[in-house]
Amino acid sequence: MTEAPHLPNDTGTGADSPDWADRMEQTVLDTAIQRAPDLGWNARLVRAACEANGLSLGDQELLLPNGARDLAVLLWRRRDDQAMAALDAVDPATLKIRERIAQAVSARLEAGAADAAAEKRAAGFLALPTNADLAAGLTWATADRLWRWAGDTATDWNHYSKRAILSGILVPAMTMRLFDGRTAAEAFVARRIENVMAFEKWKAGKDFDAPLRKMTETLSRMRYGARSA
Numbered sequence: 023m024t025e026a027p028h029l030p031n032d033t034g035t036g037a038d039s040p041d042w043a044d045r046m047e048q049t050v051l052d053t054a055i056q057r058a059p060d061l062g063w064n065a066r067l068v069r070a071a072c073e074a075n076g077l078s079l080g081d082q083e084l085l086l087p088n089g090a091r092d093l094a095v096l097l098w099r100r101r102d103d104q105a106m107a108a109l110d111a112v113d114p115a116t117l118k119i120r121e122r123i124a125q126a127v128s129a130r131l132e133a134g135a136a137d138a139a140a141e142k143r144a145a146g147f148l149a150l151p152t153n154a155d156l157a158a159g160l161t162w163a164t165a166d167r168l169w170r171w172a173g174d175t176a177t178d179w180n181h182y183s184k185r186a187i188l189s190g191i192l193v194p195a196m197t198m199r200l201f202d203g204r205t206a207a208e209a210f211v212a213r214r215i216e217n218v219m220a221f222e223k224w225k226a227g228k229d230f231d232a233p234l235r236k237m238t239e240t241l242s243r244m245r246y247g248a249r250s251a
Contacts, residue, residue, distance in 0.1 A: 046077070046085060047086075047096055048100075050086070051093065051100065053074050054067055054068070054070075054093055054097075057074075058140035059139035059140055062143050063090055063093070065089050065090055068082065068086060069082065071093075072086070091153065091156055094147055095156070097141075098160045098164075101133040101134045102130070102163070105132075105134075106129075106171065108129045109125070109129050112125055114171060114172055119172065120215050120219050122171075124208075124211060126168035126169075126172055127168065127188075127191065127195060130164060130192070130196075131211075132199075132204075134196050134199060138200055142200050164189075165189045169185060191211060191218075198210055
């Protein structure tokens, strides 16, 4: 059995250190991206990528205890980080809100289009029913990061509705970017954002709290009686 590699002693880190683990995760991910087009995104890929980097089965279980799911998380978060790095060059304050979201989504789509063959394999893996929970969590986290970049500070139910809506845009847009190209994906995003903005404009003129207030006032009168003038 091959022993796990160790960094030089003068670094103060070895195979049992968090720094080593972080670096090895990325190294294994690099190898997996190269091999995924041929092997698919599965346990076979995880073993091949780990073995190529001198990791035993025991090391692999420590590094990626959930196998291909952990590897998918590493890839997704790498793309999130790349998208945020690209957005660092953009000042969201100079853009309208719809432009901010379009810019943010575009950055994430382009980050996800790198190594498209491997990304397609990972997308197919995340689309499996057994991975629905993982895909939903990752998408929500991405939507949250993009909204925060766009300047969203909502803490009420709007915080959740915005992320839910953006999550619903991201998933099909990512798929379209990989399989139909950038033009089709960005046209889809533009249409969805236009729909969302139209809904927000309509919602702004509505008082959705009115029924709750009316019910509360009625219950209050029933409990305490009408207030005297």
